[in-house]
Amino acid sequence: MATQHEAETVRRPALSEYLRWSVDHKIIGVQYGVAAFLFFMVGGAMAMGIRLELWTPTLDLMASGSAYNSLFTMHGTVMIFLFIIPMWAAFGNFVVPLQLGAKDMAFPWLNAFAFWLIPPAAIVILLGYFVTPAEAGWTSYPPLSTLFSGDGQTLWALGAHLLGISSIMGSINFIVTILNMRPPQMIIWTMPLLCWAVLATSIIAVMATPFLAGALTLLLLDRVAGTTFFDASGGGDVLLWQNIFWFYSHPAVYIMVLPGMGVLSEVLSIHCRKPVFGYRMVGLSSMGIAFVGFTVWAHHMFTSLQPELRIPFMITTMIIAVPTGIKMFSWLGTIWGGKMRFTSALLFALGFMSMFVIGGITGVMLAALPFDIHVHDTYFVVSHFHFVLFGGSVFAIYAALYHWFPKVTGRMMNERLGRIHFVFTYFGFLFTFFPMHIVGMLGMPRRVAVYDPNFTDWNQFISFWAFVLGFSTFIVVYNVIHSYFRGPVAGANPWRALTLEWATTSPPPVTNFDDDPIPFEDPYGYGTEASAAYLDAVDAAFSGGRPTPDGNQAD
Amino acid sequence: MAELTADSLHAVATHDDHGHISEDEHNSNMKLGLWLYLASEIVIFSIMIVGYIIFRINEEDIVAQAHDELGVALVTANTFVLLASSFFMVMGLRAMQQGNRSGMLRWIGLTALGGIVFLGGQYIEYSELAHLGIVLGFDDASAWSTFGMRFYAPTFFHGAHVFVGVLWALEVMRRGAKGRYDNNPIGIEMFGLYWHFVDVVWIMLFTLIYLV
Numbered sequence: 001m002a003t004q005h006e007a008e009t010v011r012r013p014a015l016s017e018y019l020r021w022s023v024d025h026k027i028i029g030v031q032y033g034v035a036a037f038l039f040f041m042v043g044g045a046m047a048m049g050i051r052l053e054l055w056t057p058t059l060d061l062m063a064s065g066s067a068y069n070s071l072f073t074m075h076g077t078v079m080i081f082l083f084i085i086p087m088w089a090a091f092g093n094f095v096v097p098l099q100l101g102a103k104d105m106a107f108p109w110l111n112a113f114a115f116w117l118i119p120p121a122a123i124v125i126l127l128g129y130f131v132t133p134a135e136a137g138w139t140s141y142p143p144l145s146t147l148f149s150g151d152g153q154t155l156w157a158l159g160a161h162l163l164g165i166s167s168i169m170g171s172i173n174f175i176v177t178i179l180n181m182r183p184p185q186m187i188i189w190t191m192p193l194l195c196w197a198v199l200a201t202s203i204i205a206v207m208a209t210p211f212l213a214g215a216l217t218l219l220l221l222d223r224v225a226g227t228t229f230f231d232a233s234g235g236g237d238v239l240l241w242q243n244i245f246w247f248y249s250h251p252a253v254y255i256m257v258l259p260g261m262g263v264l265s266e267v268l269s270i271h272c273r274k275p276v277f278g279y280r281m282v283g284l285s286s287m288g289i290a291f292v293g294f295t296v297w298a299h300h301m302f303t304s305l306q307p308e309l310r311i312p313f314m315i316t317t318m319i320i321a322v323p324t325g326i327k328m329f330s331w332l333g334t335i336w337g338g339k340m341r342f343t344s345a346l347l348f349a350l351g352f353m354s355m356f357v358i359g360g361i362t363g364v365m366l367a368a369l370p371f372d373i374h375v376h377d378t379y380f381v382v383s384h385f386h387f388v389l390f391g392g393s394v395f396a397i398y399a400a401l402y403h404w405f406p407k408v409t410g411r412m413m414n415e416r417l418g419r420i421h422f423v424f425t426y427f428g429f430l431f432t433f434f435p436m437h438i439v440g441m442l443g444m445p446r447r448v449a450v451y452d453p454n455f456t457d458w459n460q461f462i463s464f465w466a467f468v469l470g471f472s473t474f475i476v477v478y479n480v481i482h483s484y485f486r487g488p489v490a491g492a493n494p495w496r497a498l499t500l501e502w503a504t505t506s507p508p509p510v511t512n513f514d515d516d517p518i519p520f521e522d523p524y525g526y527g528t529e530a531s532a533a534y535l536d537a538v539d540a541a542f543s544g545g546r547p548t549p550d551g552n553q554a555d
Numbered sequence: 556m557a558e559l560t561a562d563s564l565h566a567v568a569t570h571d572d573h574g575h576i577s578e579d580e581h582n583s584n585m586k587l588g589l590w591l592y593l594a595s596e597i598v599i600f601s602i603m604i605v606g607y608i609i610f611r612i613n614e615e616d617i618v619a620q621a622h623d624e625l626g627v628a629l630v631t632a633n634t635f636v637l638l639a640s641s642f643f644m645v646m647g648l649r650a651m652q653q654g655n656r657s658g659m660l661r662w663i664g665l666t667a668l669g670g671i672v673f674l675g676g677q678y679i680e681y682s683e684l685a686h687l688g689i690v691l692g693f694d695d696a697s698a699w700s701t702f703g704m705r706f707y708a709p710t711f712f713h714g715a716h717v718f719v720g721v722l723w724a725l726e727v728m729r730r731g732a733k734g735r736y737d738n739n740p741i742g743i744e745m746f747g748l749y750w751h752f753v754d755v756v757w758i759m760l761f762t763l764i765y766l767v
Binding site: 103106107110168171172173175176179180181206207209210211213214215217218221225226227228229231234235236237240244 | 576580583584587588591592594595596597598599602603606609614691692693695700701704708712
């Protein structure tokens, strides 16, 4: 067998293959990833615009408050619908079939179709910015989104509709792939934790996204067909939108962060050379979060809800901290006493842990009703969800990028640049968003361009570090491009990892595996002689036993 | 190396279009995928159905008046046509499973016809209602001001599903005529699951809007 693999030259797909329709999950994964990252840059540029406007307490960059409204509306929409959610589809697409030893996703054509819905949706949404832009925020509450907005809002709803359809189709594909296409030796309890996370995420997406689709359908009818589902003056119900929207969008928060939690379990275990602490509980806690996530939506409506419903939602919201806490302690237990290799992937994973725990704690604070009413609609809330979505999701996305880049391209990323990138991102992020807690508690409202001059110093501090954070993105862009062409050859298994995606060439051949791969009995069983023998066998099969780039063969 | 070669685990020889997986696996993937899709459809319908229920509880007068105007005879006949088409659908699948291709084409053709008749009935009903002044948009001047949207949104959304189902039935006939399902009728079964789903949703809407 060894000779057959050595004779194989590892061919990377031509760059033009990424611009065409392709049903190969590895191509589609990269298409998702590159497209999502481009939208990250677009949304990031909008964030820079927001921070530039907030440099002074008066209007300067923006012509009017409305222009500012549409700017942060687009920022939120692009980052959530066009960046984070598709970005997880990127890693899910590339990695999950490989981890399952499958040759492709269950429905390759559907997979490609789901991706190709994204460019038209993005065009529709972004075009809206140039007509009469949507300015009701990414949550688009009526009556702002019905009576007080123009055609851009209609285009926004159409684009979001398309993205929802794409997300549902992609998720059906993941569920079927994960449940039906594992190798016979891999029961669900020996499945890699990323697959558990993607499974939980996809179940949420299939069950929650249709709520968004339904709400958007009614919103579009209100906007174009003269109905009054959300208009109280026409017998409609304004709160109906908030209820349906958050019944989707709160579970969607977990769509955005659960895959990142799966990435954390992979990266921490592999780069600390230790089994995952409490594997079963981590897998089950993903399901727990998915389930409890459906019972907490109205905590977004504490100030608009019937008062008697507030306490029940306060309780369920606090309960969801339990499965999340299980994960946090599992990660701590995993790195405890581990043989840590401070790779860029591990640094970002540790960054995730430190930032997400802050976001989680402020989440419990916001769940407490009296506190929530005090900081409602202030920068405290902005800070909280950026700690969860940037400190959480984006840090995990970077960890996943540094971790799987060698598998995708066959080249290692530059670790020195990776560390520089980490330092800029970590401190840029921390000093941008942590002070927002303070200005929020001092009473600075969100979603305004003109603020009390007393907050000027804080805002200039925040804006400065936001620009540092914005700059850090260019480091990773340079690193990716440079490493794609000049990075050292990675070999099949540079991290000496046990999951199946590393038991094939980098990048994998079109059919992923030449033979049906046999998974190691425990996907995280590091530190045993059996696992060392398995890893040596993988190395021997794919790189003639060549040492890994960091020369570290020992386990 | 024995760990990696896996001689004992050859993939099943039959391949589907993508050359990846066995027929059994393909069939079970398709069915699970369709069930998940139908689960997401249930959510969308349930939003409109719950919206109607809330409206019905709050606005009993308008609903009572609407019941007087809505002709139950036409829509009952329509419901039976749709139910019958589900039966034709089952017969079509059975015919294909017995290897009777032309029988399958006849039964699925009848299924599509049932769908078309249903849509025609719905068109007639909509025309009559429009004549009475029940329209989709909100109209302050009309006594029906808020009934129209609650009525048209779920029934039209359902009608759109029947329309898609008719197109799907025609596609099943086209493929079936080429012998696509001679060995593996999964494609017909998939269409059947969808068609039964559309039928079940209609029974709920019919009960809720016309009977209760």
